[in-house]
Amino acid sequence: MAVFCVILLNAVLMGAETYSGLAEEYRQVLQAAEDGCLVLFTLEMLVRLGACADQPKAFFRDPWNVFDLVVVASAFVPLVRENTTLLRLLRLARVLRTARFLPHLRILLVAVGRSLPGTASFLFVGALVLYVYAMVGWVCFADADPQHYGSVGRAALTLFLLTTLDGLTDAVRAGLQISRLSIIYYASYALLASFVLVNVLIGVVLNSLDEAREMEKEASRAQPDPGRDGPDAADGDLRDRIATARRALDEIEAGLGAAPQAARPPARQLEASHTGG
Incomplete structure (x- = not known):
């Protein structure tokens, strides 16, 4: 709980630094607080490494331990400390360490990672559908609506924004002024892209979420009982x-x-x- 509170304090300090007036007035205080958080994080990692000194492989077998070690140790790398932008991004990564203390968030992150292969396949199919409809839109609406369908890139961008169904009503009205058959074009795209493909992506994520829950349960069973x-x-x-x-x-x-x-x-x-x- 102490480490969890320090992580939250570090997140609050990072947010305070975004206010220029506050950062200028309390620059030394914020820097001292940041150094104090770094010292506490370093002591925590040393204690955890010392606890696993007899079994170092067990420490590095856990990906969360490796993530914590990389995030904390990166603050001492010379090239990283000199790069302000990279250092801020790595400091922001410390906030993600809260996932180690929140089982549900940890399951969610694991599920997102396990859904990446299925998401890659979904992106390929989605890109193929988007390209086909963009080419059809360019052929049918390029002359009448060059602002949205003047090229395949503009057509793809327009259709990608329509995936969320935001602005679909205006697009359909503009299409009806060009041709009444445009209703078939927009209706089929909305049905295929916004309903079928999105539901397929949700199914992939839910399946990965179930797998992540099973992995978390197996990891809990594998932990030794101190009693x-x-x-x-x-x-x-x-x-x-x-x-x-x-x-x-x-x-x-x-x-x-x-x-x-x-x-x-x-x-x-x-x-x-x-x-x-």
Whole structure:
């Protein structure tokens, strides 16, 4: 929680620096606060690295640990410190470290990353549809509406803006003044681009979101339980073995129930032989 609060404080300081008057008046205070946040972030990373000193691979196996380390260590790289724009972008990346403390945000970011391959396919199909409709729009409306369809680039930009259905009414009215068949052009594009393709993209993202949730659950199960380490874990294993041995003895006694009494060995002897004394 302390690190989480420092990350939020760092975000507030970055926002305060965007006000020129405030930044000029409290320049030294803001710089000192920024240096203090950097010191705390560095101490946190040193503690986390020290905690994983016996298992360094476990630290670098977690992508969030690698992300935190790169973001914090970049502030000490000479070339980065001299580049103001790059340094500000990397400072902004510290705000994304809050995802490590918010499971739902972490799941969302993982889902976005896993949806990139499917999104690439969607972008290819969407670009193909956009290009075909842009060429048709250029052929049909270039002379009457050169401002929007004077070239394939302008036509593609116009159709891309119409994907959100914003301005579709004005476009349809302008098209009807050119030809009544334009209603077929705009209706088919709105149906294909705004409904079919967008819903396909939503389906890809939702599928990746389900996969990210499963990965988060598996990672939670894989984490060791502190209560099961040390002597308590050994005692728990011993109790489990004793319980298993007793169940086996009960099954043996039940199986020997039909045998003569003299042929059955005593239960204590069975238990001693089964548990090794």
